[in-house]
Amino acid sequence: MAEVLVFVDQVDGVVRKPSLELLAVARRLGEPVALVVGAGAGGAAGVLGGHGAVRVLVSEAAEFAELLVVPKVDALVAAVGVVSPVAVLLPSSGENREVAARLGVRLGSGVLVDAVDVVAGEGGPVVVQSVFAAGFSVRSRVSRGVPVVTVKPNAAAVEEVAAAGAVEELAVVFGGGPAARVVSREARAVSGRPELAEAAVVVSGGRGVGGAEGFGVVEALADALGGAVGASRAAVDAGWYPHASQVGQTGKSVSPQLYVANGISGAIQHRAGMQTSKTIVAVNKDAEAPIFDLVDFGVVGDLFKVLPQLTEEINHRKN
Structure with missing residues (x-):
């Protein structure tokens, strides 16, 4: 064969x-x-x-x-x-x-x-x-x-x-051309969450979280689901979350089994990085947000009310 x-x-x-x-x-x-x-x-x-x-x-x-x-x-x-x-x-x-x-x-x-x-x-x-x-x-x-x-x-x-x-x-002959040399290494802070691009579950936050502190409810849901935390370009550009967590055309491309978008409008730049996700869920208080044209399940509501209830229910069922 x-x-x-x-x-x-x-x-x-x-x-x-x-x-x-x-x-x-x-x-x-x-x-x-x-x-x-x-x-x-x-x-x-x-x-x-x-x-x-x-x-x-x-x-x-x-x-x-x-x-x-x-x-x-x-x-x-x-x-x-x-x-x-x-x-x-x-x-x-x-x-x-x-x-x-x-x-x-x-x-x-x-x-x-x-x-x-x-x-x-x-x-x-x-x-x-x-x-x-x-x-x-x-x-x-x-x-x-x-x-x-x-x-x-x-x-x-x-x-x-x-x-x-x-x-x-395997016998390898090295010297295939100029190569960048590693001069130093620094250990990355460990969050305990899976790698964003590899995660089976990704929970992301966007402009709708309102600030860096707003990502607390996003992180809590991600932890309850055993998933990674992502962010939209707007949230990253505002300095609310690290660039390494950006999902989108200028960030990382993800294809998890479950993608939960919170407070994300669904601009084409973001959709390019997550549209191949198997199941997409969105929480947004704007019923006309473009993200709802893409999702499998949508919740029109305040993410600061919806996410804590969802996290509590998930943790209750896990226990």
Whole structure:
């Protein structure tokens, strides 16, 4: 059976959820072969084998910690030479889109980014993308070289499927071009909430929260649901919430199972970042807000009355 190369995001041996989702996507196309690089890469092999990887290619070279982007491309080029895959899949992120673009140039291959689905088709994998602020779905196929595809988080469910997971050390030749060097690191403050782009539930606040203190009710609901907190551009520009939490065309693109928009009008800039969410709920006191044209469920009301009641009910049912 044909093999599919999956690039794995991991930190100290802990595999991030979007990479496990990619293994499920890869199984639709062939046999998944995982590539995992960086410190702790070898510790990820067991998890990857338990989620369908028939082979796990590992490299823990120091270059992955010292340099940005280019060493990962070098590793992928080496892995493609070993595997001869029918496709290369990467979790979609800012860095991985650059990795994919550089890999496409090196291989002379077509690149498709931000896929929401990948399925088998005649002539190669068929990639589904949401375009024009998620107003249209496009089905595309790479016509030259090995398809290189980045896939959005939450595009598939994680599947535990036992496979061989045979570990192989990958020999990588570094030096594929100039690379930015890491000169310092600073630990990010830990909120205890899931990563915004990876979260299955996202609760966002907009101009309607009225100020930074208004995000308290948004955070409380997110915590009750075990979700991440997002913000509209208006709220971020006003300094009410960090830019890292912005959802939208100039922020992060999310596709959770549940998206709850609170006090957000639904401008096209925001919709572009969340319209592919599976279920969308909005709370807004303006019954004519454009967001209501998009949602599966809408509540016309004061978010400072609605959200505390919803949070209380959720916590009551959890207990």
